[in-house]
Amino acid sequence: MLAPYIAAGNISVKAMWHSAKRVYEETPEIEFHRSIDTFLKQLIWRDFAYHQLIHYPDIIQIPLRKQFADFPWQGTDEQLVKWKRGQTGYPLVDAGMRELWETGMMHNRVRMVTASFLVKHLLIPWGEGYGWFKNTLLDFDTANNAMGWQWITGCGIDCAPYFRVFNPFLQSEKFDPDGEYIRKWVPELSSLQAPYIHRPWEAPITVLEEAGIQIGETYPSPIVDHATARKRALQAYQEVKGK
Known part of the structure; x- marks a missing residue:
């Protein structure tokens, strides 16, 4: 449920990244580490989308x-x-x-x-x-x-x-x-x-x-x-x- 706030610019993605990394370092449980890794990958995936839009602005209409x-x-x-x-x-x-x-x-x-x-x-x-x-x-x-x-x-x-x-x-x-x-x-x-x-x-x-x-x-x-x-x-x- 963070997504609407990210989309509206109410939450800093960089702040989310560093907060998640801090919790990762402070928590010993391996399963929790995997969960945070998955979350961080989604933030990277989001950046990848912007990378594509910048280089291929027509992707909202035209297949790559x-x-x-x-x-x-x-x-x-x-x-x-x-x-x-x-x-x-x-x-x-x-x-x-x-x-x-x-x-x-x-x-x-x-x-x-x-x-x-x-x-x-x-x-x-x-x-x-x-x-x-x-x-x-x-x-x-x-x-x-x-x-x-x-x-x-x-x-x-x-x-x-x-x-x-x-x-x-x-x-x-x-x-x-x-x-x-x-x-x-x-x-x-x-x-x-x-x-x-x-x-x-x-x-x-x-x-x-x-x-x-x-x-x-x-x-x-x-x-x-x-x-x-x-x-x-x-x-x-x-x-x-x-x-």
Whole structure:
């Protein structure tokens, strides 16, 4: 939750760096050291974004890897709206997009998953996501946002493997095994227990009825099939790679 204050210039990044280093030196626990190292790497990553923006000011609009200018986008306006409103039928994606709309914030892991879903599952141009995050994030930062979207799309610097497609329900099962995050932001699924809350369309009818859920009625069916969308995305990336 420091991010909005960093973006607004209320907190000195240099002061944060030196404070974290001081705590590192004063605390003997190895696990704590690893946590601080991760935090410091994020501050360096932020600087890396500014480095890119300074040298490539067009990254807010134009892919650094030029062959991506002809990427075969196929998504629709209707799908874009469902993504923005958290109505994709993928609980983790929907939870993240609803949290963003309600609070102006979203956890970094979920930012990656929702962004990957937009450009790789739906094949909607990353510029649409950049614009939506610009309009909704309290911690919006031009350099970070541009680098993040180009990284997740695979058209920027240091985007290896550029063809990686995040699996929304596996990410959910790994980082939110009990479904607490989903339960908070997608209340229509709050009565559904794990593991079904991660992929409600696979739950037995009796389980759904007991939870008061009707897929396609009280909660949307998946907007795309994951396996099909992944295959389509990889084909599109292979086409771009050929250029």
